[in-house]
Amino acid sequence: MGKVKILLITHxxxxxxVKEYMSEFVDTRDVLYCLSIKDWQTKAQIKExxxxxxxxxxxxxxxxxxxxxxxxxxxxxxxLKNNVTLITGFNIPMIMELVKQIKYNETPIExxxxxxxxxxxxxxxxxxxx
Amino acid sequence: MIRIVRxxxxxxxxxxxxxxxxxxxxxxIVVVNDAVYDDAFSRVTLNLAKPNDVxxxxxxxxxxxxxxxTYTNNPNSNSMVIIENFRDLxxxxxxxxxxxxxxxxxxxxxxxxxxxxxxxxxxxxxNEDVITCKEILDKGYLLEVRQIxxxxxxxxxxxxxxxx
Numbered sequence: 001m002g003k004v005k006i007l008l009i010t011h012x013x014x015x016x017x018v019k020e021y022m023s024e025f026v027d028t029r030d031v032l033y034c035l036s037i038k039d040w041q042t043k044a045q046i047k048e049x050x051x052x053x054x055x056x057x058x059x060x061x062x063x064x065x066x067x068x069x070x071x072x073x074x075x076x077x078x079x080l081k082n083n084v085t086l087i088t089g090f091n092i093p094m095i096m097e098l099v100k101q102i103k104y105n106e107t108p109i110e111x112x113x114x115x116x117x118x119x120x121x122x123x124x125x126x127x128x129x130x
Numbered sequence: 131m132i133r134i135v136r137x138x139x140x141x142x143x144x145x146x147x148x149x150x151x152x153x154x155x156x157x158x159i160v161v162v163n164d165a166v167y168d169d170a171f172s173r174v175t176l177n178l179a180k181p182n183d184v185x186x187x188x189x190x191x192x193x194x195x196x197x198x199x200t201y202t203n204n205p206n207s208n209s210m211v212i213i214e215n216f217r218d219l220x221x222x223x224x225x226x227x228x229x230x231x232x233x234x235x236x237x238x239x240x241x242x243x244x245x246x247x248x249x250x251x252x253x254x255x256x257n258e259d260v261i262t263c264k265e266i267l268d269k270g271y272l273l274e275v276r277q278i279x280x281x282x283x284x285x286x287x288x289x290x291x292x293x294x
Contacts, residue, residue, distance in 0.1 A: 039236075041238065042238040045240070067178055069179075073143060073176065073179060076178065
């Protein structure tokens with residue numbers, strides 16, 4: 001398998017906004033790719049746009065915002081491929097960890113994903129101030 | 131009772147699961163679609179969108195027509211019926227008791243053509259759809275264009291609908 005790459009799929013421009021934000025912290029070039037789902041797109045068109053990015057050469061991690069989103073539903077069949085992992089419910093700490101592990105470490109993909117999910121969960125915390 | 135009938139080519143997805151279910155306190159979602167009923171993979175993927183504590187049923191069109199009382203006779207249950215297109219809608223809308231308005235959440239056509247009537251970015255009607263919509267309006271039903279409850283309702287009028 002080739003390099004590990006991330007595809008972020010959301011409605012509207014959220015994925016691109018997240019990438020722009022992430023770029024202030026880590027180098028996302030050649031690692032983080034984005035797709036936005038448009039109101040006018042049919043399911044077939046959305047699948048085509050995913051197919052145009054996710055190849056059979058690299059290891060792909062597809063990230064979606066919500067389990068119930070059309071992005072998750074339509075990405076599900078891509079996750080049947082051996083080189084694709086689908087994770088839903090992304091947050092910033094998760095993506096940060098993924099990018100860092102892919103960019104700066106030679107970590108196996110399963111370990112990368114485990115670490116990212118731990119980071120995602122650790123990123124959610126009620127801050128007690130009183 | 132059936133609280134909402136929605137036409138949506140994407141069927142069940144986040145918008146429906148997160149907004150309409152909460153708005154109408156839906157406890158049962160019925161996806162009426164022959165192709166989905168016959169395709170286990172499609173059913174698995176649509177189940178991803180099922181909210182917790184909501185029952186999701188898949189039915190063939192003819193079975194839904196035969197068993198509609200399951201959803202209409204229980205006043206303590208709130209059901210949502212989702213269908214993919216106007217061809218299927220035509221078969222069921224007249225048999226649903228107390229239905230006054232049909233929600234159109236999305237009707238995207240794979241190939242654009244000069245023969246299609248574009249209503250907005252997510253609704254484009256074929257000539258066949260236009261004829262069906264006119265029939266529905268003639269029978270006194272409302273056709274509500276509204277993706278989510280927070281949107282304002284826009285109702286299709288006959289003078290907006292013409293065959294090309």
